[in-house]
Amino acid sequence: MKEKLKVSRRGFLKTAGAATVIGTTGLLGITKPASANVGELATLIDLAKCDGCPDREVPACVSACKKIKEGKIPEVADPIPPPFPSHVKIEDWSKKKGVSNRLTPYNLIYVQKAEVDVDGQKKNVFIPRRCMHCDNPACVTICPFGSNLKHENGIVVNDQNLCFGGAKCKSVCPWQIPQRQSGVGVYLDIAPGLLGNGVMYKCDLCADLIEQGKTPACIEACPRGAMSIGPREEIFAKAEELAKNIGGYIYGKNENGGASTLYVSAVPFDLLDRAVEKGPGKPGLKPVKRAMAKTDNAAKAVLAAPALGIAVGVASAFSFISKRKDENKKEK
Amino acid sequence: MVKHIHEDKNLMLRHEAIELAEHWIVAASGLLLILTGLFQLPFAARFNVIKIPGFAWSANYVTSLYVHYIAAAVFTFAASFHLIHHALLGEKGMLPKKGDMKESIAVIKSFFGKGEEPPMDKYLPEQRIAYVGMAAIMAVLIISGLVKTYKNLFAPDLAAWAILWATWLHNISFILFILAFIAHVGAILLKPNLPMARGIFTGYVRLDYARHRHPIWYARVRNTVEPSRSGETIVNCEENKRPVKSRKHRKKI
Numbered sequence: 379m380k381e382k383l384k385v386s387r388r389g390f391l392k393t394a395g396a397a398t399v400i401g402t403t404g405l406l407g408i409t410k411p412a413s414a415n416v417g418e419l420a421t422l423i424d425l426a427k428c429d430g431c432p433d434r435e436v437p438a439c440v441s442a443c444k445k446i447k448e449g450k451i452p453e454v455a456d457p458i459p460p461p462f463p464s465h466v467k468i469e470d471w472s473k474k475k476g477v478s479n480r481l482t483p484y485n486l487i488y489v490q491k492a493e494v495d496v497d498g499q500k501k502n503v504f505i506p507r508r509c510m511h512c513d514n515p516a517c518v519t520i521c522p523f524g525s526n527l528k529h530e531n532g533i534v535v536n537d538q539n540l541c542f543g544g545a546k547c548k549s550v551c552p553w554q555i556p557q558r559q560s561g562v563g564v565y566l567d568i569a570p571g572l573l574g575n576g577v578m579y580k581c582d583l584c585a586d587l588i589e590q591g592k593t594p595a596c597i598e599a600c601p602r603g604a605m606s607i608g609p610r611e612e613i614f615a616k617a618e619e620l621a622k623n624i625g626g627y628i629y630g631k632n633e634n635g636g637a638s639t640l641y642v643s644a645v646p647f648d649l650l651d652r653a654v655e656k657g658p659g660k661p662g663l664k665p666v667k668r669a670m671a672k673t674d675n676a677a678k679a680v681l682a683a684p685a686l687g688i689a690v691g692v693a694s695a696f697s698f699i700s701k702r703k704d705e706n707k708k709e710k
Numbered sequence: 711m712v713k714h715i716h717e718d719k720n721l722m723l724r725h726e727a728i729e730l731a732e733h734w735i736v737a738a739s740g741l742l743l744i745l746t747g748l749f750q751l752p753f754a755a756r757f758n759v760i761k762i763p764g765f766a767w768s769a770n771y772v773t774s775l776y777v778h779y780i781a782a783a784v785f786t787f788a789a790s791f792h793l794i795h796h797a798l799l800g801e802k803g804m805l806p807k808k809g810d811m812k813e814s815i816a817v818i819k820s821f822f823g824k825g826e827e828p829p830m831d832k833y834l835p836e837q838r839i840a841y842v843g844m845a846a847i848m849a850v851l852i853i854s855g856l857v858k859t860y861k862n863l864f865a866p867d868l869a870a871w872a873i874l875w876a877t878w879l880h881n882i883s884f885i886l887f888i889l890a891f892i893a894h895v896g897a898i899l900l901k902p903n904l905p906m907a908r909g910i911f912t913g914y915v916r917l918d919y920a921r922h923r924h925p926i927w928y929a930r931v932r933n934t935v936e937p938s939r940s941g942e943t944i945v946n947c948e949e950n951k952r953p954v955k956s957r958k959h960r961k962k963i
């Protein structure tokens with residue numbers, strides 16, 4: 379792992395250099411902006427391997443995640459301050475920490491089951507779900523407190539010490555991944571009734587473990603080796619190859635403008651999407667575009683505005699000056 | 711050249727068309743930025759803004775960011791235009807001068823009936839101070855906003871320190887901007903300042919107001935721009951204790 383990280387760091391420097399170039403040319407509308415933001419790590423989830431751990435009460439990845447994150451969420455305030463106005467609801471999962479069949483602040487990965495018909499045969503597909511660690515995620519870019527950050531290695535991490543729990547990240551995530559726990563976080567020290575409502579929690583790919591050169595808990599725990607992590611190019615190549623070999627499909631490559639989590643499945647994802655149970659904390663598998671892409675041109679206009687303003691200002695000042703000169707001549 | 715002093719209509723030109731356009735473009739886009747900036751906070755759904763007819767879009771962060779961008783582009787364009795245009799023309803009438811602090815205190819005192827206002831140039835000393843304050847707030851908003859915009863387009867993994875600085879400078883300066891805006895409109899609504907209000911809508915203020923309250927400005931326009939139109943060269947105002955002619959003539963009118 380350490381070895382790999384070193385190699386990919388060099389790879390990252392290359393991408394960073396390229397990003398600067400793409401960044402400047404992107405201003406002129408030559409390239410798509412999202413392509414500049416290639417993180418260095420990626421994960422692969424091979425749905426042909428995952429069997430949902432039939433012999434366990436809770437799938438191994440889910441219990442490993444629960445175990446490693448135990449105690450990470452601070453003690454919840456008792457009572458949790460009621461938010462104003464009253465239609466804003468408290469979300470308290472602290473008394474339901476055991477829930478493992480959906481995403482909650484205390485359950486950052488869960489396994490979906492999809493019963494599908496493939497060529498007249500019934501088949502069960504199991505799909506571990508968590509944050510996709512997207513390439514240009516709106517959950518990060520529009521966080522008004524700079525609490526949700528994308529690390530250089532592509533991992534998206536929310537800082538529970540800065541988050542106010544406004545759930546903006548959740549509403550712009552195509553899968554509504556981040557989950558709120560009320561009664562914790564900085565908002566308690568400011569104006570708990572009026573501002574904020576807790577902290578948002580989601581998978582951070584065990585960023586602290588990765589920093590130590592270790593593997594995320596869920597990946598490490600999987601008895602079937604269904605998930606893997608590595609340098610982005612390697613993982614992407616592996617996913618392509620796997621998909622080609624089984625005549626299968628990839629989910630995550632283009633989703634939300636591209637993500638660093640790739641699912642490979644022999645069953646088409648639209649079939650899986652129809653088959654899985656969807657709802658709060660239970661995301662679907664539709665192909666999703668990056669919603670913020672609609673604002674990219676307006677953003678480019680903003681970046682061009684200072685130069686444009688200066689250019690027009692210079693032009694108009696000189697036209698004023700020459701007009702003034704003409705008038706002075708006439709008066710004489 | 712436009713006529714500045716209209717004795718017959720009792721009017722005096724205070725702002726030219728280009729200045730009116732600059733003011734209202736900045737004001738309109740600034741108000742839109744305040745609104746859509748607030749909508750960038752998890753605010754609209756919580757405080758029922760979405761229930762106001764016509765505001766259903768306010769809780770959609772993509773839409774409000776789009777409008778924020780459009781307004782920011784206009785605002786940034788107008789601000790940089792303003793800066794360079796007036797700098798090149800050497801128009802410095804809004805920049806603070808020595809003694810503005812002391813004079814502005816005298817002006818404020820006079821509002822409470824203590825003492826008399828010093829004779830004033832085109833702008834009140836506190837207007838010149840406020841101008842620099844507003845310009846500084848706007849500069850911070852624009853620079854931090856540009857960093858945020860760049861991050862959204864090209865660098866979601868921008869260094870944490872840069873994101874945190876941009877975010878918090880934007881948040882602090884946006885609160886200051888709202889306060890400055892309220893103070894600005896509040897100041898215009900004060901009785902002695904109210905005659906200036908028509909100026910920002912029509913370009914003209916009452917001539918008798920200009921003569922009495924802005925004798926330095928009036929004298930300069932009378933003596934340099936339109937001396938040929940009148941025999942009068944000295945400002946005629948009893949309240950004016952200081953000789954106006956001794957003041958250095960400035961380029962800005």
Ligand code: HEM
Binds near residue numbers: 833840908910
């Ligand atoms: C509805 C909103 C507004 C109203 C009614 C208003 C009114 C006025 C008036 C009457 C003046 C003329 C003062 C004079 O003749 O000396 C003025 C000047 C000015 N306004 Fe506004 N304004 C508004 C919004 C804004 C906004 C949003 C900004 C800034 C972003 C702004 C910046 C300025 C500046 C820089 C001046 C130059 C003179 C000064 O500082 O007083 N105004 N405004």
Ligand code: HEM
Binds near residue numbers: 521741743
């Ligand atoms: C009157 C001026 C402005 C006000 C009152 C204002 C207010 C706000 C507020 C309250 C937010 C949400 C909090 C946050 O994300 O930090 C915000 C976000 C934002 N503002 Fe402004 N803003 C102004 C001008 C600008 C300008 C001039 C730009 C660009 C040049 C800009 C770019 C942005 C961007 C991109 C965001 C989205 C959040 C992000 O990407 O981090 N703003 N603004």
Ligand code: SF4
Binds near residue numbers: 516517
């Ligand atoms: S999956 Fe959702 S929460 Fe995770 S990075 Fe993407 S947008 Fe953010």
Ligand code: SF4
Binds near residue numbers: 427430489599601603
């Ligand atoms: S990914 Fe692995 S650990 Fe998780 S459910 Fe599937 S087989 Fe079990």
